[in-house]
Amino acid sequence: MxxxxxxxxxxxxxxxxxxxxxxxxxxxxxxxxxxxxxxxxxxxxxxxxxxxxxxxxxxxxxxxxxxxxxxxxxxxxxxxxxxxxxxxxxxxxxxxxxxxxxxxxxxxxxxxxxxxxxxxxxxxxxxxxxxxxxxxxxxxxxxxxxxxxxxxxxxxxxxxxxxxxxxxxxxxxxxxxxxxxxxxxYQRKVVYFLDASGTVVVPDPRYLVVSSTEINRADRLMDLLLDGPSAALDGAAVSQFGPEAALRSNVTADADGVLRVDLTGVDVSTPALRRALAAQIVWTLYTTSPRIAISVDGEPLDPTQLVYTVATVSSFDPDRVAGTGQVASDPYYVDPEGDVVGLQDPTLEWPQVGVRISAAALSAATGAEAAVATDPQGGQQLLIGPATADTLQAALRADTLTAPVFSRTGDEVWVVQNGATRPEVYRVATAVTAGTASRVRVDSTALAGIGAVTALALSPDGVRVAVVAGERLWVGVIAPVQSATPTDTPETAGPQPDDSATQSPATVAVTDLVQIRPDLIDVGAVTFSSSRELTVAGATSPVSRRTLFSVGVDGRDLTGFTTTGIFNDVQSLAVSAGQPPLIGFGDRIWQLSGSATDGQWVTPLPSAPSLNGSSPFYPG
Structure with missing residues (x-):
């Protein structure tokens, strides 16, 4: 590829x-x-x-x-x-x-x-x-x-x-x-490439002149697909279309409205390669036409699948929860005592850890749990544990830690330690054996010099990363390190990382960070609402409150959420497909009632005038 x-x-x-x-x-x-x-x-x-x-x-x-x-x-x-x-x-x-x-x-x-x-x-x-x-x-x-x-x-x-x-x-x-x-x-259209595994499509937004025909739109999109990923995905996304790949003829549509794409110069030697090729084409073209026929040198790509739809290649969905586990989408929050409890069902309590939790996360793929809490020795610690664990294990200690986020597959937790002094990103395995947690440093060179890092978010497809640094919003990619060599754990001014954890060299890097939406200042929390969009808390002027915005991953599109009911700076947020957004400010939790543009922020519990707490989150 x-x-x-x-x-x-x-x-x-x-x-x-x-x-x-x-x-x-x-x-x-x-x-x-x-x-x-x-x-x-x-x-x-x-x-x-x-x-x-x-x-x-x-x-x-x-x-x-x-x-x-x-x-x-x-x-x-x-x-x-x-x-x-x-x-x-x-x-x-x-x-x-x-x-x-x-x-x-x-x-x-x-x-x-x-x-x-x-x-x-x-x-x-x-x-x-x-x-x-x-x-x-x-x-x-x-x-x-x-x-x-x-x-x-x-x-x-x-x-x-x-x-x-x-x-x-x-x-x-x-x-x-x-x-x-x-x-x-111009309109935004999305071309899809592949993650490093070749099993997940990765969106690559483009902006194209409005066209008058579906055929012309499809033809232009195939041009862009053949040309490869944009600079924003350099080194992080791959393509099944090699240097010899080409269209044998223009894209056409038959009498039934099926788009027909005929290729040459592509590697279709294995079923996996054929499915990856089909996924890129179908995900790129499906908003132009829902049915697509793909051939190579005039012969069907797959004789058993003459017409593809997006459902045919749904396993490549960048927003699909990985794995087979079905974790309920119930929201949680941190109560005033520093414990994690269910927002709708207070009986959904996490293990008591004996210290105050400031932020937490739950993997939608595996049910694994992670929390950042105070460390009795000073600073903060990352606590992790598998689903239904009786206790959470300390896996990393530092002066400060960002709120934890899970990888797509749920087998890793990502955090930034010491974001204000010497920011370093770590991947911590959720599997803890005999009290030992595997920890891998992420090459974080790109974080140097852009300001104090206060938040980190991973895209659902596992390719993009969002960072809040210097109270500004940055987006980059996670790319493999070509030649990883062992490195020592970086020294910190405060508590050292847990000595029981094992160290491995950096195999991936946060790279190509670009500041997006320079008109947003005082940026706080951020998360990916989908593989194509971010939800971020920020302000548009020094005298305005920090409120909620939806931002395209490339920074082009910005849409403000309703501010009705917000009377202080938004400190935390949570979003999940099909669920109402949640925010935290003023030591209370609020939920969006109505549409994103015309609704209002209200208490999430109709039976109570307010809900005290902070740091709401959905499984993700």
Whole structure:
């Protein structure tokens, strides 16, 4: 399997033409999430109803520049179909139109309040200035602005008079669109790759121009699938499509609406490889068409499975709970005495550990338990135990520990120790034999220099990691360490790790950390609500409360939860599919009643006016 993105799509197409040198922008709908599904055809109609305006006679240079930027967000046709941005091209000189935009032109999101300043000493010179809100790369993955970036984007356009009308002679190297126009021109679509085991698909969001046909959408998605993972998944996700993989022909649809994908140059030598190949294709295309037929060199990929649906490859679901154990989704919280109890059923008590617990977690896959508690010797300790354990075993000690999180399979607990001084991530096995816990250090070099680490979260697919550092939100990936060598346990200023635990060298690393949503400050708790989205507690200004937000894993989309009923900073949160979100603030637990945008936060117990406690959690 290939780890890295490859050059632009390798196609065996008889219809390849010069039109493909224009910007490769195509459109697709978003994978359904917490919001209502969006019909791509409706968006297409909206785009057609607001067709871009061509330059008007007599417009001044600054008007031409602003009109050009507006028209750049109104693609009139799909680039892959042969033409794109025809209206925007009319704002350019004939020479500048040649080859514009190029296939690798990035798309820069410019703040809606950008400036255009004309140079009075140089007629026809207009400078565009404004904050950047991110970039779409060549592969149409989203890149947030670099952490700490304060300088605004700036570009000076030179205009010439053509037949008495001003036209731009030097368009910027990026396609500029206003952030407010982005949703009308682009939609999120998700391409799926594989985790290191090849048994779980991993979402890779992309943003594509709205397309007019299902076939075009499917064709463009297959292009992206063949090209490999985006930079955000570098080294962490793999693909069943090797360097020789290609489409033998365009994607088609038969009279029954079944999409037909015919490939060549792929390894289908084993059933596992065939299933992995099918999973990537079906998960990528199923929102375009629910039924997909896959062939290789004209022959069915699997003669016993002529048509695939997402149910056919449901075992690859990135949000599926691993294993066969069915742990009830009952919520828990830490009561004022520092014990873990069931929120709805107070009889669901954890073992008494004799010390105050500050945060806890329960594996949905295995039922294993983990808690961070005070250490009688000073600092904090990680306590772990299997399901139905009579007691919890101390597995790690440090000055401070983040709230514990379980791996996808439930056989490991992850924590960050000493996040304010020398942050180190540890994986601790939940199996305790003869009082000994296996502990593996995670290469945490990427955490250095980004601030005090106060929270860690793992994605359901096991590939992404979210970190709160310096009160900001960061997202990266968990990648294998190519050559692991034994290392000593790092020294700490306070209590040392438990001497009874065994040490192993780092085999994986937290890497490629990127700060997302720089507009969120005072970030506190964070968790993955799905493999595609995060739920995070943060503020949008120094004077606002810390409230709840839903954030895409790439940081592009941000949606605020209702704040009705929140009167203090949110300290903790818990989410689970099909269950009401929970938050903790003011030493009490609150539950969302109603929708995420229009509901309100209320006490979770109708029989009581309030519930005292903190750190709610669902099995995860």
């Amino acid at each position: 290939s780890h890295r993105a490859r050059p632009r799509t390798r196609r065996l197409r008889a219809l390849l033409a010069a039109g493909l040198v224009t910007l490769a922008l195509a459109g697709c709908s978003a994978i359904p999430s917490a919001g209502a599904a969006l019909d791509v055809r409706q968006v297409t109609d909206q785009v057609e109803q607001t067709a871009p305006q061509a330059p008007q006679p007599g417009q001044q240079p600054d008007q031409i520049v602003r009109g050009f930027i507006t028209a750049s967000a109104r693609p009139d046709r799909d680039a892959a179909a042969g033409t794109s941005l025809a209206a925007a091209r009319q704002y350019l000189t004939p020479q500048a139109q040649v080859g514009w935009p190029s296939p690798d032109t990035p798309v820069l999101l410019l703040a809606d309040g950008y400036r255009t300043d004309s140079d009075e000493t140089a007629p026809g010179s207009v400078t565009v200035t404004g904050p950047s809100q991110g970039l779409l790369r060549e592969d149409r993955s989203f890149a947030p602005p670099p952490a700490g970036e304060t300088d605004p984007y700036t570009w000076t356009m030179t205009l010439q008079q053509i037949d008495g009308e001003w036209r731009i002679s030097n368009p910027p190297p990026q396609l500029l669109i206003q952030a407010g126009d982005f949703a009308g021109a």
